[in-house]
Amino acid sequence: MTIDWSHFTPWASLSGGVLLGLASALFILLNGRILGISGILGGLIPPKRSDAIWRLAFLAGIFTSPWVFKALAPSSLLSAPRIDAGVILLVIAGLLVGLGTRYGSGCTSGHGVCGLARLSPRSLIATLTFMAAGFAVVFIARHLL
Numbered sequence: 534m535t536i537d538w539s540h541f542t543p544w545a546s547l548s549g550g551v552l553l554g555l556a557s558a559l560f561i562l563l564n565g566r567i568l569g570i571s572g573i574l575g576g577l578i579p580p581k582r583s584d585a586i587w588r589l590a591f592l593a594g595i596f597t598s599p600w601v602f603k604a605l606a607p608s609s610l611l612s613a614p615r616i617d618a619g620v621i622l623l624v625i626a627g628l629l630v631g632l633g634t635r636y637g638s639g640c641t642s643g644h645g646v647c648g649l650a651r652l653s654p655r656s657l658i659a660t661l662t663f664m665a666a667g668f669a670v671v672f673i674a675r676h677l678l
Contacts, residue, residue, distance in 0.1 A: 545610070557646050569643020570595070571634040637662070 560568040564587075573588050580588075603611060616623070634640045637659045639648070645663070648656020 553642070553646060554650075557642075557650070561647065567639075567643050567647045569639045569647065571631075571640035572643055633663075633666075 557568040560566060566572075573591055577585060577588050577592075618626070630640075637644065639656075639659065641660070641663050644653075644656040644659040649660060
């Protein structure tokens, strides 16, 4: 195995992880809720008047943050991701992820970051399942197809 040193980003990954952990901790401390994207999105279907505004604001922040980062970050930190998949494959993948979050009662951010931090056995099983499925898909895609 070799490391692609030109795309190795330990500092960006570390800072992203720290920010996600900090956001998760603040969210549960200030709101008493788990920071799981699928739960936040799912809470809008059907929308409840009492909490729809914060859910919409949170999702708007997720969708607009790449443009804010691009506008504020130095050009040395910007690199376009390369996605070697067509639109149809991306749509299918998105639908499968959505289906998995429904069956798993949460997403990778809810189980992997917040659930594991709370020592939840259910989140440990869900995270191990997510990881095993990801390993299997990469192995099949890289070695068997």
